[in-house]
Amino acid sequence: MPRPTTFHSASVAQTKVLGKNFGKNIRTGAILALAGPFGGGKTTFVQGLASGVRLGRKIVSPTFVKMASYAIPNTDRRFYHLDLFHLRSRSEFRELGLSEILKNTRDIVIIEWPEKVKAWLPPRTHWIHFAHDPKNAKTRIIQIR
Numbered sequence: 001m002p003r004p005t006t007f008h009s010a011s012v013a014q015t016k017v018l019g020k021n022f023g024k025n026i027r028t029g030a031i032l033a034l035a036g037p038f039g040g041g042k043t044t045f046v047q048g049l050a051s052g053v054r055l056g057r058k059i060v061s062p063t064f065v066k067m068a069s070y071a072i073p074n075t076d077r078r079f080y081h082l083d084l085f086h087l088r089s090r091s092e093f094r095e096l097g098l099s100e101i102l103k104n105t106r107d108i109v110i111i112e113w114p115e116k117v118k119a120w121l122p123p124r125t126h127w128i129h130f131a132h133d134p135k136n137a138k139t140r141i142i143q144i145r
């Protein structure tokens, strides 16, 4: 992304469309850090993204398993979806094998709660920030940096 772009999404459907369009254009080896509070729309965006890359699978929040990995049909790429909210220690980070996953330049890696591993994310990581709109409970402000 050349410069920050801000979207105001007025519904779950719109957030999914944003994710889908992002997914259609996503580069091989992309790492996405989705930052922002609970209910900000991160997982909703990932659901759209999954359809944009034709994953052919329904994405659910991987909160309790921390990481879910899917083969992208008709490609040799994988789609990793991590939710690091519950990540507590450096050894848990090591157990996940995330540093190996981050080295690859072929798969797609999406990380919710990326602040937890900020120091380990490569500079090429794309950051997307999600926020509630204080003026409208149905709106999410999504900034792609």
Ligand SMILES: Nc1ncnc2c1ncn2[C@@H]1O[C@H](COP(=O)(O)OP(=O)(O)O)[C@@H](O)[C@H]1O
Binding pocket: 009, 010, 011, 012, 013, 014, 015, 036, 037, 038, 039, 040, 041, 042, 043, 044, 045, 061, 112, 130, 137, 138, 139, 140
């Ligand atoms: N414009 C919107 N975009 C995305 N989610 C929205 C929107 N408006 C309301 N919501 C609600 O906010 C919540 C977003 O949940 P989720 O995508 O799981 O967020 P996160 O992964 O950031 O915690 C859902 O309950 C959804 O119904």
Ligand SMILES: [Mg+2]
Binding pocket: 042, 043, 061, 083, 112
């Ligand atoms: Mg989530």
